[in-house]
Amino acid sequence: MARRLTADVVVIGGGSTGAGVVRDAAMRGFSAVLVDRSDLGQGTTGRFHGLLHSGGRYVVSDPGSASECASENAILSRIQAPAIERTGGLFVAVPGDDPDYGDRFLAGARATGVPAREISVREALRREPRLNPGIVRAIEVEDASVDGWQLVWGAVNSAKAYGAQVLTYHPVTNIEVADGAVRVVRCHDQRRDEDVLIECRFVLNCAGPWAGQITELTGLPPVPVVPGRGIMIAMNHRLVNTVVNRLIYPADGDILVPVHTVSVIGTTDVKESDPDHLPIPAAEVQQMLDAGEELIPGFRQARAVHAWAGSRPLIKDDRVASDDTRHMSRGMAVVDHLARDGVQGLLTIGGGKLTTYRLMAEHIVDAMCDQLGESRACRTASEEIPYDGDAKHYTITHRLADREADRLDDQIICECELMSRSMFTDLLDAQPLSTLDDLRRQLRLGMGPCQGGFCASRAAGVAVTEQAVDAERASGLLRLFLRNRWIGLWPILHGDQVRQTAIDHWIYSGTFDIEHLPEPAEEVVR
C-alpha cells in the first residue's frame, strides 16, 4: 500500500537548484514537495570548491554569467549571510601568464559591472604572504566562500516554513504521464521501505547530472546531460585567507578557495558518462598539486586532507565540441518538454552554477507560471533566510569563539572542526534518521585533518547513548562513515596524511579491532 500525497509541484533533486526552486515555489504559494534519492546537497552542490563567484572568472569568457554572478553574489550575501564568508578575492598573474590578460580582465569587469580593482603586487603579498612572490599583477574582486550545504539547508528550511515538504532518501521510480500531462511522481521511501505517490500538476526536474535519468522515467526521449567531472583537493589549513584565482582565461587548477578551515584547490573538467562513478585520477591530483605550487610555493609540502569529484550538470550544447565542457555556456538551460515533447507540466533544468542558484530558481518558477498561465511574483531576492543564531556573515573564528565560551560545559566530539556534543545531538534529534555523513555535511564532523580518526567512534557512541540508533546500526554507520572518508583519502595519500592514516588505523583496527565487530547482515548504506 503506497502513501499518497498531493501537491501543485514536485521538485526532483535536493541540490542547490532544487532547494532554490522549492523555496521560490513555496514562497509564491504553490504547494511543493521536494524529493531526493539521498540527502540534501549530496551531489554537485556538495562537491565544488566553495567559491561564491564575484563574476571575475567570467568577465572575459562569459560576460553574461559575470554580470549575473556579481548581482547574485550581492543578493546571497544579504539573504544568506551565515552561509557566506566575505573573504574577498584576488586574481593574480604568475610569471609566464599573459600580462595583457589583466587589461582585458579590467575592461571586461567594467563592462559587466563586476567590481574589480588592480592593487600592487606588494600589497597582494602583504595580504597573502604565502603567494608566489613572483606574481606580476594582482586584481582585487569580491569573491567569497560559501558553504553549499548551509546554502541548501537554509533555502529548504525557508521553503518548509512556507509549507513545502522535503522527502530525502526518496528516489523517484516513475513519472506518470497521462493525456499529455504529468500526473503522478512515484518514489520509494527507502527508510520506511514503502512507495510514495505524489499527485501533482507540475514536475521540475532539478536533478543536475542525473536529470537525464529522470527524464527517462517519463518515457520521453532523454535530455542529453554531459557530466563534466572536476576534482578538488582540500588542504589542511588556510594557506590563504582570500580566494586566489589565476589571472588567465579560465583553465584547470586556477582557483584556491579558503573555505571554513581548509583551502580548496580546483578544478579539472573531464567529460564523464556516469555521474555515480566519478574517479579521482592520480594524474589529475598531480595536475592540481602542480597548479597549487604555481600559486603557493611549497604547496606540495602542505597537507592534503581530502579529495572529491563533482560533476557539472551541463546540458549538451551543439555550439561547442562535446569533449570540452568548460567552454559551454555556464548559463542555465531550461528544457520545456511541452515544446519539445508535447508533455505539459515538466521542465528539466541544466547548467547554471551555485552562485546563481537563486536566479535560476526564479527563471524556472517563472517558466512554470507561464505554462500554468498564472502570474505570481518572485520574492526570494528580498527576504532574508533565517538561520539559528545571528545573521552575520560566517567568519573563520566563529567556532573557536563558541568553544571558548562553552568548552567547560559541553564536550568537543570532533576536535579538528570543533563540533560540540550538543551541536551533534541537537541535529540528531531533529534528523534522527541521518547517517553520520548526513550530519557531517551540516556539522563538518570528521572533515578536519584526522578525517574521523578520533571523532567518528565518539559520534557513533553518542548516537547510541542518545537512543537515536542501536549499537548494531551505530556500528554500521561508523563503518559507512569510515568507508566514505576513504573514498576521498586514498587518492591523495601522501605526506602528512599518510601519518594520519596510519594513526587512524592504529586506533580503529589496532585498538578497537573494528574489522571484527560482527559483520552486518546487510552493510548499512543510508
Next chain:
Amino acid sequence: MSKDEAKRLRERLNNELNRATLDHCVKCTICEQSCPVSAVTPLFSGPKFVGPQAERFRDGESVDHSVDYCSSCGTCSVVCPQGVKVAELNSLARAVMKAEHGIPVRDRLITQTTLMGRAMTPLAPVANAVLGNSAARRVMELAVGVAASAPMPTAHGQTLRGWLKKRPAPTKAPTRGPVIFFHGCAGAFFETEAAKAAIEVLEHLGFEVIVPEQGCCGLAEQSNGLFAQASDAVLKLVGQLRAPGTAAPVVSVAGSCGGMLKHEAHEILGLDDPDLADVGRRTRDISEFLMELYDAGELPTDFAPIPLRVPYHQPCQVRSQGMGMPAADLLRLIPELEVVESNAVCCGIAGTYGLKKEKYEIAQAVGKPLFDLVLELNEGLAACDTETCRWQIAKSTGVKTVHPIQLVHQAYGLGRLPGLG
C-alpha cells in the same frame, strides 16, 4: 601595542614555517599527555587545542583568550614526535592576543629583570625588606597582580661585576683558550654564587673566562608576549656576547636563558639575524659544555666525593634545548653523590608565569609533584639549572637549591657549599 602590531604579528605567523608545522599534527594527544598546566587546571584547554587545532581557526581578531594560560614551558614541542611547533604557535597566538587586547602593567614590570636588578643592588637590604615584607607584597599584588606568596628574587649586596673587579686575578695561566661567559641577569645581580662557581670551575679547567658586559636576554618579556622589547633585548645581548671578537664557545650558567640564545629568539620571536645564529651555534649550557669535554676524554674527573642524595630538576626550558640531561650526567660523575632526577615536567614558575596572581595557584599545583619529591628525598640540598626555578623550589619547599655547577665546584675542591660537610 595595537591592532597594527597584532596584524603585523599575524602576518608574520601566516608566512612562517612554524605555522606550516600545524600540518604535521595527527591529533595524537602526546602533547596533552605532557602539558603540566592542563594536567592541573581545566582553565587551559591544552597545547593541542590552542596550538595546531585552534590555529586553523585563526584569522583576524583573537577570540580564544584561554591561550593565555599557557606557561610557555615548551614541553609540547619537545614531546611532539611529529615536529609540530606547538609552543611556538601558542606563543605567537598569545602575543597577537596581547597586542590586540593590551598587556597588564604587571607583565611589563616583572619582565624588567635587569632594571629590577640594577635598581635593587645598591639598596639590597631595603629592597629585600620591601619584597620580603608581606604587607608590601600584598600592596604589590593588589596594584600589579604579582602573587603575594610568589618567589621574588633576593638581591645581593655585591654584583658579579663587583666580585670580578675585587677578586684577586686568577693565578693559573689559561691552558685551553678562551670561553665567553654568559651569566644572565640572575647571575649578575640576584644569585651570583652559581656564576662565580662556574667561572672558577672553568678557570680551574684551564679556560680563559671572558665576561663581557651583558644585559637581559628578553626571555621574560617574550613569554609575556612583549615581542618587540624581547627582540631588542636579545639582539643587544648578542652584540655584547660578540663584542670580545672571538669565535670561542659561549658558556651559559643561566639554564633557560641559554635556550633563548640557542633557539627561542629565532623560533618564537622570529628573529633571522646572522649574529644571533652565530651566538646560538656557539652557546653551550655549562653542564653540556663539560659533558662534551667528558665525552671527548678532556674532563678531569678527580672529583672529591660528596656523600649526599640530591634531587635534581631539569627545567622545562633546559629540556627543550634537546641536549638530553647533561647536568644529571655530570653530577653522576661525582663519587657518592646520588642524583635523583625529578622527572617533573615543570616547577610551575616557567619564567614569570607563577608570579602572576591569577596563575599562582596553577603554578603551585604544577610544581607540587616536584616539591613533594624534593621534600621527601632531599638531604639539605636540591639542584636545578635555572634561577627562577631554583627560587620556586626553594620558596615552595624550604630546601636550599643550587645550580649543579656549585656541586661540581665543591667536588673539584674549589669551595664548599654552606651546610655541606
Next chain:
Amino acid sequence: MSRDIVIGAGLAGLCAALRLAQAGRPVTLVAKGAGGLGLSQGTIDILGYAPDRVFAPLDAVRAVASDHPYSGIGPDAVAASAAWLRDELGPELLVGDPGVNLHLPTALGSIRPTCLAQPSMVEGAVVGGRRYVVVGVRQLKDFSPELVAGNLARTPAPDGGAIEAHPAWIDLPARPGEADASGLTYARALDDVAFADAFAAAVAAVAGECDVVLLPAVLGLRRLGVWRQVSARVGRPVAEVPLQPPSVPGIRLYEALLGRLRAAGVRHVQGSLVTGFQAKDGRLRSVTVAAAGGPRELAAAHVVYAPGGFESGALAVDSYGTIAERLFGLPLTASSSPDLVGPDFWAPHRLFQVGVRTDAAGRPVDGEAAVYANLYAAGGLIAGAERWREKSGDGIAVATAVRAADAIIGGAA
C-alpha cells in the same frame, strides 16, 4: 667516547636501550618526541589474527610467511623477549603467557585478541555465559557503555557462547566544572585515594547484577592498584577497557620503561630529530642531532634504529608517491605508493607492509648485505606486516629490539 645510540622512544627503542644498558653498555636514546606507547592499547600483542583469530600465538608465529618480521626470529625468541619484558615490568603492569592469547573487550564492543595484558584488564576476558555491566562516565566522551554493551551482547564469545551485557553510567567530574575530561585527567584524579573511593562508590551503586564490571581504562596512572580498590568496593571483578589516545595503560608502560632505562643509566635526549650521520668503511661513526642552536655529533659504536613506520614519518610518501626511509635512505621493499593503496577501505593496504628487510641479526640489508655493519633496525620500520590488522606490533617491536640488542651485546663480548 662512542656510545650505543638508540633512535626512537617507542616500545622497540625503549626495549633496545634498556637491554643494552643492562648489559653494561653506554647508551644514548635519542627521540624526536615521546614514543607512541602512550597511544597504544597498553597490552603486548604477539599475533592476534593470521588471518583468523589466533588462540595460541606462538604456534601462529611458527607458521608466518617467510617475508614476515617474525619469520627469521622464531617462536622461542619471540616468547623469550615477551617474557623478558613482562618480567622487567613486573606483575603489577604486565601478566600473561606468551603462548596464550587473551580475548578482551574493546571500547567499540568488539572482542580483541592480545597476549600479555595489565592485571587491571584480565578479568574482562570474554567467556561465554558471562554477564557484564559496562559503566561509562558522563564527563568522559571516549566510552559509550551502550555501544560497548550493545555490541558485546550481539557478539558470540570466542568459545562460541553468548554474552550478556548492560550499560550503566556514573556522573562524577574528575575536576569541578569540567564536562569534557580526558581519560588521563581521570587517571590522575584516581591516583588520589579519596577520589578513587568516591569513584568506586559510584560504580558500586550502578553495577547491579553481573559477573564483571567493565570500566574505561582510566584507573590510575601512577598508583597501579586502583583497580583492586574499585573491585573491592564494588564486590566483584572489574576490568579496564582501553580507550583511544590518550591511552592510560599505554602511558603506564611508557613511563615505567622510561624509568627503568633512566635508572639503568641511559642518557635520554628528547625533542631532537636525528638529521644525519657520518659513515666510513661501511660503519656508522656518528649520528647528527638537531639540538637547539645547532647540530651535535654523537659518536656511535652501534645504532639501533627504531623510529617507527609510516605513523612517525620515518617511512614517508612524498607528493609524487615516492616511498623513502627518512634518515639513512635505506632500501625498502617498495619505492612507489600508488599501486599499494586502493579504494577498498577494508582490504589490506600493502603500503603499510613496506619497510626494510634485515639480516638474521636485524641489520637492514641491501640485497643480502648489511647496509652498515653496526646499524640495526627494530620495530615498525621492518617490512612484512600490517601490524594493526594482525595485532602483532608490540611483539614484533620487542622481539626485534631484543634481537638487535643481543646481537650488539654478543658481538661486543
